[in-house]
Amino acid sequence: MDMVKDLASKKAAVIFTKSSCFMCHSIKALFYELGASPAIHELDQDANGREMEYALQRLGCNPSFPAVFIGGKYIGSAKDIISLHVDGSLKEKLIQAKAIWF
Template identity: 65%
Template sequence: MDKVMKLASKTAVVIFSKSSCCMCHAIKSLFYDLGVSPAICELDEEPNGREMEKALQRLGCNPSVPAVYIGGQLVNSTNTIMSLHLSGSLVPMLREAGAIWL
């Protein structure tokens, strides 16, 4: 859990993902399209990815990926991210975190 929290606090946006997950791909594409350069942690490519995935589940991520941290805060689930985007709340949140400047 320490590694998850350390990664989440280092960068404005961190996405915990799996390379084969279509929802993870959609979330990463959304952030790239918005001009964000998130830190990506592919759990299936990390040596201790399984432990990190379990830590994300303990933090309330179900399913465990994609798990998105914005400004060090967990914004859990694809539905939440998409709802924030559609309501116009995601971009201001990203600006406040320093992920985008426009």
């Protein structure tokens, strides 16, 4: 669990994903479209991926991917991120965390 918390706090925006997950791809594309360059951790391509997935579940990430952290805090999964984007607060969170500048 410490590894996930450490990785989640190393960059302003961090996304834990799986390479075969369509929603993960969509969330990454949304962040890039907004001008953010999140740290991406592909759970299915990392040697510690299974451990990280279990740690994400223990942290309350449900589903465990995509799991989005902004400013070191867990923000949510795809559904949560899309909701934040629709109401305009995702961009504000990214600005506050200095993941994007405007």
